[in-house]
Amino acid sequence: MNLIQGEQVTVIRRTAKRDELGEPAGFTEEREQVENVVVYPGATADLAASRPEGVTVAFTLCFPKSYEGELRGCSVLVRGVEHKVVGDPQRYAPENTPGDWNLTAEVSRTDG
Numbered sequence: 001m002n003l004i005q006g007e008q009v010t011v012i013r014r015t016a017k018r019d020e021l022g023e024p025a026g027f028t029e030e031r032e033q034v035e036n037v038v039v040y041p042g043a044t045a046d047l048a049a050s051r052p053e054g055v056t057v058a059f060t061l062c063f064p065k066s067y068e069g070e071l072r073g074c075s076v077l078v079r080g081v082e083h084k085v086v087g088d089p090q091r092y093a094p095e096n097t098p099g100d101w102n103l104t105a106e107v108s109r110t111d112g
Contacts, residue, residue, distance in 0.1 A: 006036030006100075009061065010077035011069060031077075032069065038062035038101060039078055042108070058108040059083060062101040071105050083107035 011032045019025040042058030059078055063071075072088040089105035091097075 004038055004100075006038050006062075006064065007079075008033055008035050009037045009039070010034070011071065012075040012077060012082065013073075014075075034063060034067050034069075036064045036066075036100065042106060056108055056110045058086075058106060061105045061107060063103040063105065064100050065097070065102045067103065071103075076105070076107050078107065081109065083109045 011034055013030045013032075014027045015030070016027050017025045038061070040060055040062075042060050061076060061078070071085045074085045075082050076085060077083075084107060086106040086108055089103055091103045094102070
């Protein structure tokens with residue numbers, strides 16, 4: 001029995017499409033389901049007074065070693081809600097990760 005249980009998330013990659021003149025013409029979307037991702041809540045932060053009803057919600061996601069994709073510029077569907085990946089998450093050095101997970105990514109969404 002594992003003490004830590006991961007869950008399934010969906011990584012979403014959007015790539016801009018261009019028309020024959022090089023102008024933006026929408027995007028293509030690729031979705032990849034990833035199993036055994038540990039999801040834990042991050043801090044919530046109130047936004048500025050100009051948006052009194054706004055709140056930023058964040059999670060930290062720990063991806064398993066079996067996941068080989070990159071997360072920069074991606075979104076992740078967590079528990080049915082889309083969140084944006086913060087920054088360019090990098091993997092931990094192999095000698096420092098004896099467990100099943102080696103890539104930690106922060107994701108967030110802003111409501112309000």
